[in-house]
Amino acid sequence: MSFKENINRICRKRRTNLTAVVKQVKGSSSFTSAINKGSLPKEDEMVQMAKILHCSVIDFFMDEEDLAPQNESQNEDEADILRIYRSLSRRSKHKFMSMVYEFEHREELEVDKESSTHSEGNPHRTAQA
Template sequence: MSTFAENINQICKLKGTKLTTLVKGCGYSSSKTTAINRGSIPSEKQLIKFAEKLNCSVKDFFADTTSERNDYYSNEEKLLVEGYRNMPNSHKHKLLAYFYELLELEKE
């Protein structure tokens, strides 16, 4: 069974960040990172902030297995990431420009 610290660190890694960056980005000091890595479980309010920042569910922090966390991404999301990683930079820039354009359209 995975610990909370192992899970949150793994989720951070999957999301391309580090626990310290997450903690500081939520307005807490780096001592919170040390406390988590030593076994402390953050408050409900802090857990919610972390989940929002990582775009995941609080329950993901308490998943029993790695496979449960890996199922977080849909097949479409995995395909998009894999395709993006294999694109030449010129295509990546075009895709991102189109992506930002779509986000703006959603705001209207």
């Protein structure tokens, strides 16, 4: 998506329009047509626009795939996990998430253990208390 498409999309989402935003930044709305024809505002103006629209400057340069909802499963395993989770009672969901967090913590510990094992022979390794 182009800058003009993204900024207009964000304006609609914020229930405003590009003319109003440009007027706040530049004091005049005349630059609106230049943006809609493909011109880009200066960097400091983009920062001001982002503040007005409560977004990040990077949002002005998003592509279609960046905007795709991330709640869609990426593969069959994710779809199965989501299906199972949604079928659980509230109490079972709590237990399920506890197991997930425990698994995540265990994985982090294994990564830490592996990285410390690889650095044992390194004379530049910092001592751990």
